[in-house]
Amino acid sequence: MEHCEKYAPLISAAVDGELCPAERRELMDHLAQCPACREIYGEMMAMHEAFSQLDAEEPGDLTGDVMAKVRTQK
16 A cells, blocks of 8 residues: 555645645555545545635734834833
């Protein structure tokens, strides 16, 4: 069996939609034969989907706010 460590970056890239067709095909071939990597892939896809469903607001000027707070702490 192939070394699964090789597939961790491919799994992460697949979740982010960053694989070229050849890499995707290689990963899918591996996932078809490796239950452990298939489970990791499924969990990461579920987390990615859950995070994409969140209604999180981006802070306005977070850097400016933090730096203003730091300046007042001197």
